[in-house]
Amino acid sequence: MSLEDKISKQVRSIPRSGIRDFFELVLGRNDVISLGVGEPDFSTPWHIREAAIYSLERGETSYTSNLGLEKLRRSIAGYVASHFSVNYDPGSEILVTVGVSEALDLACRALLNPGDELIYHEPCYVSYDPSVALAYGVPVPVPSSAAEGFVVSAEEIEKKITSRTRVLMLNFPTNPTGSVMDVPELEKIAELCISNDILVITDEIYSELVYEEDYRHVSIASLPGMRERTILLHGFSKAFAMTGFRLGYSCAPPEITEAMMKIHQYSMLCAPITSQVAALEALENGAAAVESMRRDYRRRRDYIVGEFNDMGLPCHLPGGAFYVFPDIRPSGLTSREFATGLLDSQNVAAVPGDAFGVSGEGFLRCCYATDMERIKRALEGFRQFLASLKG
Numbered sequence: 001m002s003l004e005d006k007i008s009k010q011v012r013s014i015p016r017s018g019i020r021d022f023f024e025l026v027l028g029r030n031d032v033i034s035l036g037v038g039e040p041d042f043s044t045p046w047h048i049r050e051a052a053i054y055s056l057e058r059g060e061t062s063y064t065s066n067l068g069l070e071k072l073r074r075s076i077a078g079y080v081a082s083h084f085s086v087n088y089d090p091g092s093e094i095l096v097t098v099g100v101s102e103a104l105d106l107a108c109r110a111l112l113n114p115g116d117e118l119i120y121h122e123p124c125y126v127s128y129d130p131s132v133a134l135a136y137g138v139p140v141p142v143p144s145s146a147a148e149g150f151v152v153s154a155e156e157i158e159k160k161i162t163s164r165t166r167v168l169m170l171n172f173p174t175n176p177t178g179s180v181m182d183v184p185e186l187e188k189i190a191e192l193c194i195s196n197d198i199l200v201i202t203d204e205i206y207s208e209l210v211y212e213e214d215y216r217h218v219s220i221a222s223l224p225g226m227r228e229r230t231i232l233l234h235g236f237s238k239a240f241a242m243t244g245f246r247l248g249y250s251c252a253p254p255e256i257t258e259a260m261m262k263i264h265q266y267s268m269l270c271a272p273i274t275s276q277v278a279a280l281e282a283l284e285n286g287a288a289a290v291e292s293m294r295r296d297y298r299r300r301r302d303y304i305v306g307e308f309n310d311m312g313l314p315c316h317l318p319g320g321a322f323y324v325f326p327d328i329r330p331s332g333l334t335s336r337e338f339a340t341g342l343l344d345s346q347n348v349a350a351v352p353g354d355a356f357g358v359s360g361e362g363f364l365r366c367c368y369a370t371d372m373e374r375i376k377r378a379l380e381g382f383r384q385f386l387a388s389l390k391g
């Protein structure tokens, strides 16, 4: 009997994450300097960890409401109103989830019928394509290019719209390119969605991490006519350095929140109470820590971008997130050849760009959420690897 045949066709059809595959190679090697994993090097700020510890000490170990603690949902409503200028009712429009990962899965399952198309811009976060496929939808990528700063235009999106298009997924700042979106283009995309009756899932997980003084992050949910057709996803993993707490949330009109809640209720029941209490502390008192981490990331970004350009690997200046996406084509190698060669010869790990979709080929994703000392050593490894190619 082959157990492989017993696995559902849908699950068999999706590939393993390209990041995971590459990191299988990294595991078991000593002293690797990794620019690979998309996770802050900072520990969660102490006052947030302390709130979780006190909560456990008080014996708060129960389930919560399926939607999440009411106090937390009220606090999320306040935070979203001040950060994104959109108001949501904490009673019926906010759902606390196990990370943005769960919220993304719920949103796809709540909106897509088998065969419905969901358009997203690529290169993109590795979960988008499989999350759509697991919800029996059809993922429709719109490639973006280095020449356009990896920003997708309304015109390119429009070319992909068909009678089956149901949802557009956006992620700005973007993983893996760090690109951000200009408001005038976002307005055109909003108009396109309204005129074609398309719903939007917007993954705003990096929205606090933007770096240019004159740039203000704007969510598509805040544009006229968009609140009623948008699911805004956000969470605590990145800006608050809380990846291990596994906490996120969605904000959407009541009908959509109710649909997502039904799936969440049967699959997850609720997000962990300890993490919810920690998240409340993050929202109430975490702003200074977020700002301090953001400033640090910006210093690292400026340094790493300058270094890549200096060594002949063109690298656009990303406006947000904590990734750079240098062009490694001048080396004459593919993304995989470059990443494998760099790992083998210099013990430096970065993710091949094609892990984020075919339009990522020719690039590497380097996460600079690691300390300056390690970034410097990693970049020295890049220089030596490039020199060895020439020699």
Ligand code: PLP
Binding pocket: 038, 098, 099, 100, 101, 102, 125, 171, 174, 175, 203, 205, 235, 236, 237, 243, 246, 247, 248
């Ligand atoms: N969305 C994007 C764009 C991400 O980069 C990530 C994690 O890397 C996630 C969602 C998942 O976040 P969470 O830890 O909240 O599940």
